Amino acid sequence: xxxxxxxxxxxxxxxxxxxxxxxxxxxxxxxxxxxxxxxxxxxxxxxxxxxxxxxxxxxxxxxxxxxxxxxxxxxxxxxxxxxxxxxxxxxxxxxxxxxxxxxxxxxxxxxxxxxxxxxxxxxxxxxxxxxxxxxxxxxxxxxxxxxxxxxxxxxxxxxxxxxxxxxxxxxxxxxxxxxxxxxxxxxxxxxxxxxxxxxxxxxxxxxxxxxxxxxxxxxxxxxxxxxxxxxxxxxxxxxxxxxxxxxxxxxxxxxxxxxxxxxxxxxxxxxxxxxxxxxxxxxxxxxxxxxxxxxxxxxxxxxxxxxxxxxxxxxxxxxxxxxxxxxxxxxxxxxxxxxxxxxxxxxxxxxxxxxxxxxxxxxxxxxxxxxxxxxxxxxxxxxxxxxxxxxxxxx
Ligand code: AMP
Numbered sequence: 001x002x003x004x005x006x007x008x009x010x011x012x013x014x015x016x017x018x019x020x021x022x023x024x025x026x027x028x029x030x031x032x033x034x035x036x037x038x039x040x041x042x043x044x045x046x047x048x049x050x051x052x053x054x055x056x057x058x059x060x061x062x063x064x065x066x067x068x069x070x071x072x073x074x075x076x077x078x079x080x081x082x083x084x085x086x087x088x089x090x091x092x093x094x095x096x097x098x099x100x101x102x103x104x105x106x107x108x109x110x111x112x113x114x115x116x117x118x119x120x121x122x123x124x125x126x127x128x129x130x131x132x133x134x135x136x137x138x139x140x141x142x143x144x145x146x147x148x149x150x151x152x153x154x155x156x157x158x159x160x161x162x163x164x165x166x167x168x169x170x171x172x173x174x175x176x177x178x179x180x181x182x183x184x185x186x187x188x189x190x191x192x193x194x195x196x197x198x199x200x201x202x203x204x205x206x207x208x209x210x211x212x213x214x215x216x217x218x219x220x221x222x223x224x225x226x227x228x229x230x231x232x233x234x235x236x237x238x239x240x241x242x243x244x245x246x247x248x249x250x251x252x253x254x255x256x257x258x259x260x261x262x263x264x265x266x267x268x269x270x271x272x273x274x275x276x277x278x279x280x281x282x283x284x285x286x287x288x289x290x291x292x293x294x295x296x297x298x299x300x301x302x303x304x305x306x307x308x309x310x311x312x313x314x315x316x317x318x319x320x321x322x323x324x325x326x327x328x329x330x331x332x333x334x335x336x337x338x339x340x341x342x343x344x345x346x347x348x349x350x351x352x353x354x355x356x357x358x359x360x361x362x363x364x365x366x367x368x369x370x371x372x373x374x375x376x377x378x379x380x381x382x383x384x385x386x387x388x389x390x391x392x393x394x395x
Contacts, residue, residue: 002081002083003080003081003082003083003084004022004023004024004081004083005020005021005022005023005029005078005081005082005083005387006020006021006022006023006082006083006084006085006086006386006387006390006391007019007020007073007082007084007085007086007135007138008020008021008085008086008087008088008383008386008387008390009085009086009087009088009127009131010087010088011062011087011120011123011124011126011127012120012123013119013120013123014035014036014037014038014039015033015034015035015036015037016033016034016037016062016065016127017031017032017033017034018030018031018032018033018046018069019031019032019383020073020078020081020082021383021384021387022387023384023387023388023390023391026381026383026384026387028383029048029076029078029081030046030047030048030072030073030076030078031046031047032044032045032046032047032069032072033045033046034057034060034062034065034068037060037061037062037065038059038060038061039059040058040059041056041058042056042057042058042059042060042061043055043056043057044057044060044065044068044069046072048072048076053072055068061126062123062126062127062130063126063130063133065130066127066130066131066133066134067134069134070134070135082135082138083138083139083391083394084138084139084140084141084390084391084393084394085131085135085138085139085140085141085390086099086140086141086142086143086386086387086389086390087102087124087127087128087131087140087141087142087143087386088124088143088145088179088382088386089110089120089121089124089142089143089144089145090117090120090121090124090144090145090146090176091110091113091116091117091120091121091144091145091146091174092109092110092113092142092144092145092146092147093109093112093113093116093146093170093174094150094170094172095109095112095113096109096142096144096146096147096150097147097150098144098147099141099142099143099144099147099386099389099390099393100141100142100393101139101140101141101393101394102128102132102139102140102141102142106142107125107128107129110124110125110128110142111125115169116170116174116227117228124142128140128142139393139394140390141389141390141393141394143179143385143386143389143390144178144179145176145177145178145179146174146175146176146178147178148175148178148179148181148182148220149174149175149178149181149213149220149223150220151219151220151221152173152175152220152221152222152223153221156173156221156222156223156316157172157173157174158172158173159171159172159173159226159227171227172227173223173225173226173227173231174225174226174227175211175213175220175223175224175225175226176209176211176223176225176229177205177209177211177213177223177225178220179382179385179386180203180205180326180327180380180382180385181203181205181213181215181220181223182385183380183381183382183384183385184203184205184324184326184378184380185199185201185203185215185218185324186218187364187378188201188203188322188324188376188378189201189218191364191365191366191376191378192321192322192366192374192376194321194322196217196218197217197218198217199215199216199217199218199321199322200214200215200216200217200317200318200319200320200321201214201215201216201317201320201321201322201323201324202214202215202310202313202314202317202320202322202323202324203215203323203324203326203378204306204310204323204324204325204326204327204330204340205326205327205330205380206233206281206306206325206326206327206328206329206330206333206336207236207327207328207329207330208235208236208237208279208280208328209229209235209236209238210232210233210234210235210236210306210327210329211223211224211225211229211232211233212224212232212233212306212309212310212313213313214313214314214316214317216316216317216318221316221317222313222316223313224240224241224309224313230265230266232309233302233305233306233309234270234271234274234301234302234305234306235270235271236270236271236272236279236280236281237266237267237268237269237270237271237272237273237279238265238266238267238269238270239265239269239270239273240270240305241305242265246261246265247261250264270302271284271298271299271302274294274297274298274301275287275292275294275295275297275298276294277292277294277295281302281328281329281333281336282332282333284298284299285299285333285335299335299336299339300339302336303336303339303340303343304343306336306340307339307340307343307344308343310323310340310344311344311346311347314347320347320373320374321374322373322374322375322376323341323344323349323373323374323375323376324375324376324377324378325337325375325376325377325378326377326378326379326380327380330377331360331361331362331377331378331379331380332360332361333360334356334357334360337351337356337367337375337377338351338353338356341367341368341375347373348372348373349368349372349373349375350368350369350371350372350373351367351368351369351372351375352367352368352369355367355368359376359377360377362379363377364376364377364378364379365377
């Protein structure tokens with residue numbers, strides 16, 4: 001049996017997603033998720049050959065889930081097909097500019113970035129150490145969310161605060177979703193017959209977390225997320241960019257602590273905060289269609305802020321060869337795409353209603369008329385990128 005597949009591991013603070021993928025064609029052999037880790041309700045569920053399975057693992061943490069994962073991979077006869085493990089890592093700081101094989105130095109480098117991603121990087125390290133223990137024969141690689149944005153010029157990543165914070169603590173803009181931008185910009189260029197090394201592509205990655213990026217000649221030159229994923233667009237539960245004095249305002253008027261305000265802006269704001277209903281775009285669209293005013297307002301703010309920030313990113317490109325929508329909202333919501341392109345008419349977008357409705361649910365293509373600046377839908381595939389990077393690194 002050939003070891004052609006890659007095991008993808010994505011450890012969150014209280015969750016662990018996994019998948020086994022063929023890096024040649026992206027075929028997903030198994031996928032699953034463990035949630036509510038380290039609580040009495042912890043569980044793992046997975047899908048294999050169309051069948052769903054689930055096991056409760058009260059109080060289990062990331063480490064214990066690896067034991068179960070090993071059992072499942074053996075039971076499904078997938079274990080012997082795996083050639084390596086690819087870990088998604090949220091923050092690589094300025095240290096990691098591309099994917100790399102796991103070594104002691106790499107582990108140390110991820111540890112050194114913990115102050116930049118205090119919830120995620122420790123979880124990734126547990127995942128890497130558990131994988132070494134449970135899968136000792138397999139090589140491992142790390143693929144960083146921030147790496148693709150390391151090509152941003154200084155003017156795009158320096159905050160206008162005293163420079164010593166950057167010098168001493170690397171306080172700067174980093175950006176996230178880099179793996180998605182790398183995949184989508186290359187795919188968009190391919191679909192349009194453009195030479196990636198001579199292209200100017202805006203990408204809007206709109207999922208529950210959302211950001212946008214300017215990709216010039218295949219390299220990120222600016223993006224909307226910053227030091228953390230809170231900066232930038234309005235998201236499911238995140239506020240996106242706001243006046244930093246909101247912190248002191250909420251502290252002084254409500255007496256909230258720093259931690260409470262951070263929690264409000266990350267988990268109770270965005271679509272959820274404005275609508276008071278849900279963080280789920282689909283649910284908001286349904287409520288808006290039924291006349292719910294705050295749901296309508298949430299969509300209006302979401303689209304206006306998105307259009308305004310995409311317009312800002314156009315400055316970094318100098319021209320727009322294409323605007324690519326991706327992520328759960330970008331790939332499926334014809335309504336959001338329509339509102340955004342209408343707001344961006346000044347850039348020469350002329351949307352086709354027919355094409356916009358056609359390209360949803362995994363269908364990809366251009367959604368603008370002949371003669372228009374191109375807008376399109378591209379289905380992102382971060383797992384495939386991680387699998388391909390890992391396969392290339394392990395040889
Ligand atoms: P992701 O984080 O990329 O999985 O995207 C999740 C987001 O995509 C959620 O806000 C979903 O409501 C949204 N989404 C998925 N399908 C649709 C749809 N058909 N219309 C609008 N939003 C959708």
